[in-house]
Amino acid sequence: MPHPASPSRQLPTEEARDLLALTRDIAQRAIAPTASEQEDAGRFPREIFTLIGEAGLLGLPYAEEYGGGGQPYEVYLQVLEELAAARLTVGLGVSVHTLSCHALAAFGTKQQRADHLPGMLGGAMLGAYCLSEPTSGSDAASLRTRAVRDGDTWTIDGTKAWITHGGVADFYTVLARSGGEGARGISAYLVPGDAPGLSAAAPERKMGMKGSPTSQVNFDGVAVPDARRVGDEGHGFAIALAALDSGRLGIAACAVGVAQAALEASVGYMRERRQFNRPIADFQGLRFMLADMATGIEAGRSLYLTAARLRDAGEPFSAQAAMAKLFCTDMAMRVTTDAVQLLGGYGYTADFPVERYMREAKVLQIVEGTNQIQRMVVARHLAGPESRD
Known part of the structure; x- marks a missing residue:
């Protein structure tokens, strides 16, 4: 392609x-x-x-x-x-x-x-990001994992959930409650993967990305020196949000990659598959599906790159990052679903990769903030914060 x-x-x-x-x-x-x-x-x-x-x-x-x-x-x-x-x-x-x-x-x-x-x-170490918990996903500011200070040492207790690379990471960036309730009581810590008291549960059984371990990570009296606290005490939530804007662009780019792979698999199949004595790539209805897939991919790529260029220029890009994550992941779900349809019965089998692409695309609408959260972010930039009674 x-x-x-x-x-x-x-x-x-x-x-x-x-x-x-x-x-x-x-x-x-x-x-x-x-x-x-x-x-x-x-x-x-x-x-x-x-x-x-x-x-x-x-x-x-x-x-x-x-x-x-x-x-x-x-x-x-x-x-x-x-x-x-x-x-x-x-x-x-x-x-x-x-x-x-x-x-x-x-x-x-x-x-x-x-x-x-x-x-x-440098490549020798692999990281994981610990923000979500069993009871706090979209409402990340309500996290319960606690860090208690004693002199120059913090002791972390709690459980993080949905952690990519849980159990295989060499280090974890951990957000924990070091003060009172709400967003201002959270700090960030860099925790070694082999720290005593840190353990990972069995990986989740997922519909896709089965090769990527996702698990709960438990902190049972994990001692972390204050020299490994990142940023000011109590500023961890702002640090997390700053990272998520950039992380959403990463998810958008991944979504475009999966969609591109699905399109290329579809085009290759349609050129080879023959019905009624001609390649099915000759049929206008199917060609129009390919055109819509390619248009969505190009639009998504342009959107994530526009947001990236804003970031590189030091300009605000939070709204554009949310738009890119929202559009690209919804687009990837449509494109991979259409790819399965284009391959017909073969698309539903594991003999062709498009069924895997469709299963993988689904999670991209959820991670780094669900697409419902992305819509809230974009709307806040347009209309301001929601009214509170």
């Missing part, structure tokens, strides 16, 4: 073009060929994260002085799209890792960044 040459995908530098070419090579050579088989087996591809880390793709949007790639979000998101098109477990995993590094990179002290970021960005 000609999507790399589409107008929205023009890359700003020769280095960026080389990065995308490298990503595409890794995706096609090391990720895509075994993606379906490994997803069916529920296998987490830790070696792939090591490979892309060694290739310099695991810390792209962060500063080079700390081991990052120094690339704009415009470039990083297109790398994510390529990885997600090959296997969503990998693309989403890189997005989550990038999210888990954001608090330290944006709000950590210079000493904290020097101490921890090189290892986090």
Whole structure:
């Protein structure tokens, strides 16, 4: 498919073009060929994260002085799209890792960044982001995990839920209640994955992304030095929200990647499948479905890149990030559902990848804030906060 040459995908530098070419090579050579088989087996591809880390793709949007790639979000998101098109477990995993590094990179002290970021960005370590809990998802400010200070040490107790990389991460960025109720009583902490008292429950049994472990993570008296508190005490919720705006763009790019993969699978099948002595790609009704799929993909790509360019320019981008996450993930659900329809009975079997794409697309409408929450975010930018009695 000609999507790399589409107008929205023009890359700003020769280095960026080389990065995308490298990503595409890794995706096609090391990720895509075994993606379906490994997803069916529920296998987490830790070696792939090591490979892309060694290739310099695991810390792209962060500063080079700390081991990052120094690339704009415009470039990083297109790398994510390529990885997600090959296997969503990998693309989403890189997005989550990038999210888990954001608090330290944006709000950590210079000493904290020097101490921890090189290892986090260099490929040897994989991160997880701990905000949601069993009783607080969309209402994240009501979290109950508590951090109690005693001198220079914090003790964390509680349970986090729906944690991507739970049980396999090398570090966790954890939001915990360090003060009173509400958003202002929350602080952020960088917790090592092998900290005593930290454990993960059995992975959730999911309809898609079976190779990506998602689990509850338990904190039972986990001691964390104050030197690992990120940002000011009580400012953790603002840190979380700042990370989520960027994380939503990552999900949008992943959604476009999954949709692109579904479109390419559909076109390939329709060129080969014959009915009534002609390829089914000749039938106008089916061609129109392809046109609608491609139009949605290009619109979604343009939307997430527009938001990324605002972010790169230092302009407000929260509303555009919510729009991109909302549009791209709803679009991916439509495109992958249409892909199953285009393949007919074969689309409903595991012999073709489109049924996996459809199952995977569903979760993208939920993670990093449900699409109902995204609509609330966009509406607040348009009409102001909701009235309170």
